[in-house]
Amino acid sequence: MSTTRPVEQFHTSGGTRIYRLPLEVFTDFVGYCYVVVNERCRALVDVGSAFPQSVEDLLSGLRAVRDEFGEPVSLEQLDAVLITHGHVDHFSGLTPLAERVRAPIFVHELDRRILTNFEERVVVASKALEAFLVQAGVKAELRAKLREMYLFAKTFIRSVEHVEVMGEGQELFDTFRVIHTPGHCPGQVCLLVDDVLLVGDHVLARTTPHLAPEKLTAYTGLGHYLESLDKVVTLPGVRLVLGGHEEPVEDVSARVEAIRRSHCRKLERFLELCREPRTVAELSMAHYGRREGYDILLAIEEAGAHVEYLYQRGYLAIENLEEVERSPNPVLRYRRL
Numbered sequence: 001m002s003t004t005r006p007v008e009q010f011h012t013s014g015g016t017r018i019y020r021l022p023l024e025v026f027t028d029f030v031g032y033c034y035v036v037v038n039e040r041c042r043a044l045v046d047v048g049s050a051f052p053q054s055v056e057d058l059l060s061g062l063r064a065v066r067d068e069f070g071e072p073v074s075l076e077q078l079d080a081v082l083i084t085h086g087h088v089d090h091f092s093g094l095t096p097l098a099e100r101v102r103a104p105i106f107v108h109e110l111d112r113r114i115l116t117n118f119e120e121r122v123v124v125a126s127k128a129l130e131a132f133l134v135q136a137g138v139k140a141e142l143r144a145k146l147r148e149m150y151l152f153a154k155t156f157i158r159s160v161e162h163v164e165v166m167g168e169g170q171e172l173f174d175t176f177r178v179i180h181t182p183g184h185c186p187g188q189v190c191l192l193v194d195d196v197l198l199v200g201d202h203v204l205a206r207t208t209p210h211l212a213p214e215k216l217t218a219y220t221g222l223g224h225y226l227e228s229l230d231k232v233v234t235l236p237g238v239r240l241v242l243g244g245h246e247e248p249v250e251d252v253s254a255r256v257e258a259i260r261r262s263h264c265r266k267l268e269r270f271l272e273l274c275r276e277p278r279t280v281a282e283l284s285m286a287h288y289g290r291r292e293g294y295d296i297l298l299a300i301e302e303a304g305a306h307v308e309y310l311y312q313r314g315y316l317a318i319e320n321l322e323e324v325e326r327s328p329n330p331v332l333r334y335r336r337l
Contacts (some may be wrong), residue, residue: 005030007064010240010248012102012194015037016175016222019069020242021061021070023048025089026153031049031244033090034198037071041173043080044103045198045242047093048158050108051100054089056094082166084200085185086111090244092157106166108180110219118159126151128216136300137279137331146297164329178299181232183225185208186217190232195239197252203232205246222263222309227254233314244249270306274336280304283334307334 005022016038020110023046023132026331031044048054065071080103082296083091094101094115114121124148133143166172166189168180179190191198201209214221232238233256241249249255266287270285284303291299310316311334319333320325 007061007068009069010196010242011217012157012196013239014194016193016196017069017071018193018242019065019071021058021059021065023052023057023061024053025033025049026051026054028090029074029089030188031089032242033061033233033244035062035065035071035073035075035244036064036175036193036198038175041079041175042071042077043173043175044075044078046090046200047080047081047101049089050092050095051147051153052096055093057101058093058097059234067236076101076102081105082172082176083107083115083252084191084198084244085188087201088153088157090200091115094160095156098158098160104164105160105162106164106172108178108187108189108230109165109167110182111185112163114166114187115160115163118154118157122151129330132213132216132304133300134329135332136304136335137281139299146300148296149294157162169333178181179231179235181195181228182219183221183228184211186219192235192238195237197232197235197241199232199236199241200244202228202243203241203249203253203259204243204253206244210302213304213308215303215304215308220305222305223312225264226260229259232256245299266306267310270303271315271336272312274310274316274334277333277335279286279331279333280307283307308336326331 008020015188019035021033023031031048032049033290036043048058062074065073083334148254166178170178173192181190182189184201188200190202211222211225212220231300233253238252267288270283280303284300288299292332315337316334317337319335325329
C-alpha cells in the first residue's frame, strides 16, 4: 500500500471486530475507513475518495482483512456501506466502485442529496461560495482561482442512484447506534459500536476539523459543532474513538475539552482583531498568515465560521452598513462591539 501503514484490528466489549484501513485519499493525505464484522453483519464505514491510490489502498486493505485476519470480507460480500458524512474523501470512492458495491448505502438525510445529486450540489455550492468570497473581501482574481480549485477534483465524481437514510438514535443491524453530530458537515454522524465510537471527522486526535459558515451550508458552523461535541461527551461508556484521520483517541472528554479551548482562543483572537474594522479575508490573513493553494480557501472559510458565530451572538457589528444597504452583494467589514 502507498500509505505503508498496516491494517489494524480493534475489539469492542461485545466482541465485534473493527479493522482500520489506511488510504491515501489525496496526495500525501491519509484517511481511514473501517470494516466492522460480527455475526450480525459485515459493514464498511466510509470508502475513501475517488483518487486512484485511495481505491487501490481500499482494495488492498480488504485483501489484508481476508488474508491476515481470516475474515471473509470483500466488496461483494458486504451487508452495508455506512457513510459518516458527505465529504469527498469519505464517500467519493463509491464512483469507481459502483459496479462492485451491491450492499445498501446509508447516509444521514442532510447529506443524502450530496450522494444522489452530486452534480447539482457542485453547481449550487460553487455559486454560494462565490457570493461568500465576495462578501469576505476576496479579490476577483483570487476568487476565480479558488473556485477552480474547488471544482477541479469534483469533476471525477458521479452521483449514486440508491441511498438509504440513517438518523439520530437509529439502531442498524443490531450493531450501530447513530448519533447525528452536525458542524463539520450537515449530515455528519458518529456510529457507536458497543464501547467504540466511529466519529468520521467529528473528533480528531491532533487537529480540529474544518468548519465553514452556515451562510455557505446549513447545519455547518461553529455553533452546531460545539453543540455536537456535547453529544459525544455525554455518551456513556465510550472507551475508544476511531476517526477518519489521525490516531485513535482514548480519552474523549479530554480531547473534546482541548478542542473547545482551541475554538475559544480563536474567538478571542478574532474579537481582538476586530477592534479595527476588517473583512473576513483580512481576518484570515491576520490570524492564519499567508497560505498556499487550497489552504487559502480553508483558512477563509474557517475565519468566516468564527466571525459568523461572534456576529450571530452580538459580539460583532457591520461597520459599513450604508454600503451594505446600497449594494446587492457588498464586502462586509466587521468591528467589535
